Amino acid sequence: MSDFYQTGRVATLHRLNPNGVERLESELAQYSENRPIGLVLPALYSEFQTPAMRRIVRQLSEVQYIRHTVVALGRASRSEFEHARSFFADFSSPVTILWIDSDPVQELLNLLEERGLSAGTDGKGRSCWLAYGYLLARGDCEVIALHDCDISNYDRQFLARLCYPVVNPNLEFEFCKAYYARVTDRLHGRVTRLFVTPLLRALRGMAPATPLLEFLDSFRYPLAGEFAMKASLARVNRIPGDWGLEIGVLSEVYRNCAPSRICQVDLADNYEHKHQVLSPDDASKGLRRMACDVAKALFRTLAGEGLVFTEGHFRTLEVRYVRMAEDMMNRYYADAMLNGLHYDRHAEEKAVATFARSLQQAAEDFMADPLGLPLIPNWNRVVAAIPDFFERLRGAVEVERAASALMVA
DSSP states (O other), X not given: OOOOOOOTTSEEEOOOOTTOHHHHHHHHHHHTTTSOEEEEEEEEGGGGGSHXXXXXXXXXXXXXXXXXXXXXXXXXXXXXXHHHHHTTTTOSSOEEEEETTSHHHHHHXXXXXXXXXXXXXXXXXXXXXXXXXXXXXXXXXXXXXXXOSOBTTOOHHHHHHHHHHHHOTTTOOSEEEEEOOOBSSSBOOHHIIIIIHHXXXXXXXXXXXXXXXXXXXXXXXXXXXXXXXEHHHHHHOOBOSSTTHHHHHHHHHHHHSOGGGEEEEEOOSOOOBOOOOOOTTOTTSHHHHHHHHHHHHHHHHHHHTTOOOOHHHHHHHHHHHHHHHHHHHXXXXXXXXHTTOOOOHHHHHHHHHHHHHHHHHHHHHHHHXXXXXXXXXXXXXXXXXXXXXXXXXXXXXXXXXXHHHHHHO
């Protein structure tokens, strides 16, 4: 976004020069000698059958400053695991495929369950957490970056811009969150535009002296799945295993990191990835479920900060949210008209009505069980309970690597 406006409690780093990838990569190659970078790519096998993944792999094969890449591969058979490995055969830097469904990894997950340290159910949160653990077990990366594998217009500059604020020793940031526009012939990003932002602002109006709400509202795209952080944060952060992942990560960063060490960076003029269905009639999937999980994660975090929620608070919040969302729709309509974009007011209204039902469901679930699903424990707790867990995790990966080598031989 071509401005230099600073908002809220975190530094905003803008995309003022769109043609700086060679300079960024040159400096990153220098800085990463002392601050080596690990890259986490959470992926389902189905994504390896898409043009987006092929483009991402081509772009990443040109990147020279990454010390180690971990692909957290989910929902894959043995043959699919082998096929995914073949995508990275020409990489100059090491790539580890962490096969989530492999027997050795599943045995470790069962061990955690037995010790009361559940890593949650199958999903992005658990996959990312395991990948962080593998990089921590290796001990050779000081910075960990993460991005999704469904970005259809991926460019290696995205990664460079994401890593740079944390790797450059002169900037002293410990966590960097991405933001971007999501536009084609219309505006996308419905959960962020029509749910999270109006919900945060509705909550701020009801609890104006809550620093966490100001912090969360400082992020231009709080649900962005791309960020880079010091490995020490990956060790102490707990994360949700559901769609509340991104809000949960920001909340943990708020607890464990000074705001002056946090920034957000503009990755691209436009960012395109797969779009989820709204699912207005089924609360168990699509954006309706996502909004519910996000709201519950937010309520749990705010309760931890001392906010009290009653049925009366939630009734007021539901009304206030809808009012704020309607005000936001007027702004988006004007933005779309100015820029010649298609704007389906009925579809936007339908999305807000769906999200209002998600908010109501989240409130009911929270009142019934304020703690909800437990967060995935941080790695310090895991290692305290199972001191050799890192060695076991590395061993689980080596077992599958050795098995693959035997198959090739």
